[in-house]
Amino acid sequence: MQALVLQKSRSAVSSFASMAYEFGVRRLSVTPMNRGIEDFFTVKADAEKPLVVGREWKADHLRLKSFEDLHKLWYILLKEQNALFTERYHAKQNRQQMEAPHRLRMVRKSMARIKHVLTERAIEEAAGNEDQRKVMMRLINGPQGPTYVNKAYPNKDEKP
Numbered sequence: 001m002q003a004l005v006l007q008k009s010r011s012a013v014s015s016f017a018s019m020a021y022e023f024g025v026r027r028l029s030v031t032p033m034n035r036g037i038e039d040f041f042t043v044k045a046d047a048e049k050p051l052v053v054g055r056e057w058k059a060d061h062l063r064l065k066s067f068e069d070l071h072k073l074w075y076i077l078l079k080e081q082n083a084l085f086t087e088r089y090h091a092k093q094n095r096q097q098m099e100a101p102h103r104l105r106m107v108r109k110s111m112a113r114i115k116h117v118l119t120e121r122a123i124e125e126a127a128g129n130e131d132q133r134k135v136m137m138r139l140i141n142g143p144q145g146p147t148y149v150n151k152a153y154p155n156k157d158e159k160p
Contacts, residue, residue: 056106062117
């Protein structure tokens with residue numbers, strides 16, 4: 001059963017990837033495979049080739065994303081940030097230079113831009129309601145980062 005679900009999700013991802021390629025959309029990469037602690041280590045295929053790194057996310061592109069996409073991207077960036085912290089720690093332990101240390105700055109900038117875009121949306125959505133704006137800002141700037149609020153499930157603290 002699990003293999004069937006995984007196979008269906010892989011086919012859906014590959015069809016989305018082909019559509020994204022056709023239309024020039026920058027897509028999010030969500031891996032169905034969970035490798036445990038190995039996820040925090042960068043596996044380099046060829047030691048002689050330089051590490052190819054993308055660019056950080058710009059606020060203009062993030063404004064086009066849905067809330068769910070921003071939420072997924074936040075956790076992808078959080079996972080990448082943790083992997084980079086692990087890589088930096090191991091480089092320091094071995095008295096080596098971390099490869100492409102600017103990646104940490106790029107991830108931090110992207111995460112800050114996600115918060116900025118969510119803040120813009122919160123201010124626009126609250127439009128004069130100060131209490132609602134404060135609640136939304138607390139959700140965005142909480143200690144774990146932006147909180148996903150699924151309106152289909154009531155909050156435990158709310159009274160019906």
